[in-house]
Amino acid sequence: MPVYADPTDGLAVPVPLLRTWTAGLLGTVGTPADIAADVADVLVASDRRGIASHGTARLPNYIALVEAGVLDPAARPVRDGGRTALVRFDARNGWGHHASRVAVDWAIEAVADVGAATAVVHNSNHYGIAGWYAMRAAERGLIGISLSNTSPLVAPTRARTAMIGTNPIAIAAPAGRHGSFSLDMATSTVPRGRIEVAARRGEALPVGWAIDADGRPALTPEAALAGALHPLGGEEGTAGYKGYGLGLAVDMLTGVLGGAAFGPNVIGLFSTEAPSDLGQTFIVIDPVAIDEPGAFQARLEGYLDQLVAAPLAPGAPGPVLVPGAPEAAAESRSDDHGVVIDAVHAAGLRKLGERLGLPFPDPTTA
C-alpha cells in the first residue's frame, strides 16, 4: 500500500483519542461495542500506518452504508460449514472488519491443532487494509495470508473495461529484529487513490498504470479515472497478464470459493444500492508445526539482513526495503506524535460527529 506523506498543515490526533471516538461513532448507528472496537482498530491501524486512503477518512462512506440499510451494523458472523482446517463464515452482511477478525482468529486458534488453517468469509463488506489480518497472525508468531475481492476497477489484459477488483494480497510473518515482514499490495499496478492524488497534483501518468475509456494507455489522471486500472505488470508486453491472473486468483479464492459476489458482479465501491456481498479468505500457517520454535523467525531475519545490505542500483532513493517497513515507521511516528490527518479528512469527521451527536474532539484541548 502506498504510504502517503503526512500533510504539512494537518491535524495531529492522538491514537487513543481517534480510536475511542471512532468506536463511539460506530455505536451511534447501532454497532455493538465489541464489534465497533474491531472496526475502529482496523481503521485506525490504517491511519497509523500512513495509509490515509483506507482508514477513518472512509467513515462517511461506511456510515452511509449503514444509514441506507445495506450494511447491518449489529450482525454477527456465523460459521456455516467446513472441516477442521477449512471453514466458512457467513458475515450476514455485517461489518467486514469484525467478521474478518473473527475468521482470522478462528484460523489462529485452529493451527495449534492442525498446523495450517483457512477461513473463508462470504456475505461480507469492506474489511479495510488487508494487512491488518495477516499481521494479527504474525504478531502471534504465525504466517498470515489475507485476501479480499473488491469492486471492479481493473481491466483484464486485452479488455477495454474494468471487470476485476484491485483484489489485495497481504502476507505477513514474524521477522525477529525486523519486526514483521508485511506485504500488503493491490494486484493492480497502482490503486485508484494514487490516480486521484495525481489528479490533485496535476501529474502525468506513466504507461502501465491505467487505460482510458477507449482502452488506450491513459497518460493523464483524468483519462485514467474515466477508464480502468492496469493489473500489476501493466501492458501485455511487460507481463500485465500476470497481475490479471493474480487478481483473478484472489477473486477465485475469496468470492468464487466462498459463494459471494465476484468480478464484474460486485457493486461499486461504497455503493448504497445493495449489499456488497464481498468475500475474504485467511490462511494461517504455524511454522512451529514443522520446526523448532524460533527457527523460522531466525531464518527470515537473516534473509532480510542480507536484502537490506544489498549493493544499490544508481539513483536508488534509499536502501532495499523490507515489505511493510515504511508502514511500520509511519505507525511508530503516529503512536509517538498522533495520526496527522488533512483538512478534508478532519472536516469530514467533524461533520459526521456533529450530525450523529458525538462531536469530533479537538486534540489540542483533549
Next chain:
Amino acid sequence: MPVYADPTDGLAVPVPLLRTWTAGLLGTVGTPADIAADVADVLVASDRRGIASHGTARLPNYIALVEAGVLDPAARPVRDGGRTALVRFDARNGWGHHASRVAVDWAIEAVADVGAATAVVHNSNHYGIAGWYAMRAAERGLIGISLSNTSPLVAPTRARTAMIGTNPIAIAAPAGRHGSFSLDMATSTVPRGRIEVAARRGEALPVGWAIDADGRPALTPEAALAGALHPLGGEEGTAGYKGYGLGLAVDMLTGVLGGAAFGPNVIGLFSTEAPSDLGQTFIVIDPVAIDEPGAFQARLEGYLDQLVAAPLAPGAPGPVLVPGAPEAAAESRSDDHGVVIDAVHAAGLRKLGERLGLPFPDPTTA
C-alpha cells in the same frame, strides 16, 4: 509461463514415445522406475504444454547433476514433522518432481478429512513446471497452489544484483467447460529464458524486463544476461516492489518455512558444485468442504465466460484469455500431433541416449 511457438523445422515426437524414453533414460542413471515415471510425467507435461524451456530439453542438465553426485536419483522423501493439515517432507536430495508429487498427493488425500492442507518440501531439487502440481489438484476437483524457490536471478527493487529467484506461483482450479483455470507464473517480469530468446533473435528489450551489471535498465539482451531480472512490475515507479515482495513471499513460504536454502544462498541453476536444497510448498483446498459439489466449478465457469466475452481494447491480439488456456491448447496439439522439438533439443537427447545406452528413438520409424 511463455508458450513458445513450435519450431517450423522441428521433429514431432509422439507423447508416449517421449515419456517412455525419458523414464528409461532416468533409469539408466539409477532412478527407480516409479520415481522415473513421475519425473518423466512432469518433464513431458512441460513439453506438451509448449513450455520447451522446462521439459526434456533440460535432461542433459538433470543427468549432469546425478553424474556429479549432487542429486540422489534413488532417494525417497520422508515425512519429518507436522500436524494434520501441515506436514514437512525431507526430499533427501532426490528428484524434486517425485518428492513434490508425493507431497501434493499427501495434501490431496488429506483434504478429504481436513478441508485444506499444506505440504512443505525441503532438501529438494528442481521440480519442473510449478503448474503441474497445482493442476494435479484441479483435476481432482480441488484448488491447488504450488510454490518453489529457485536460484537467484532477480534484483530486489533498488538493488544492483540478483538476490531472489524467479520463484514461481501456480494456482489451478477446476473450471467446467473451460477445463482448468491454471495460472503458472514466475514472479519476475519475464523468465531468463525469454531474454535468451531475445538474444538469439537480436531483439531490443523494453524497460521493465531487466537491469545491466551496473544496475541500469538493460536495453539489450546481452546487457540483461550480464545483469539481473526485474521483479514483476519492473521499475519502482511501475510497482516493481510488488513483484519483489511476491518473490520474497514465495521464498518465505518455501525455503524459509521448510528450512531449505533461500534467496542469495541458493546455488546457481543446475550447478553441479553442491546439492540445491530447494524448498517447495503445496496448498490444496477442497471447495466441497464448504459448499455443494459442483457449485464452485459452476461459479468459476460463469466468471470465465464473462471474462472471455469482454469488450476488447484497440489492437488486442485476441480475446481475453483464461490463465492456462494457451498451454492447454498446446497440450491438445501435442497429444494429437506429437511434441515438436527443435534441432538443438533433439541433438541433446540423441547425444544423451547414445552415451547412456538408450538411443533416442526415431519417431518416423517408431
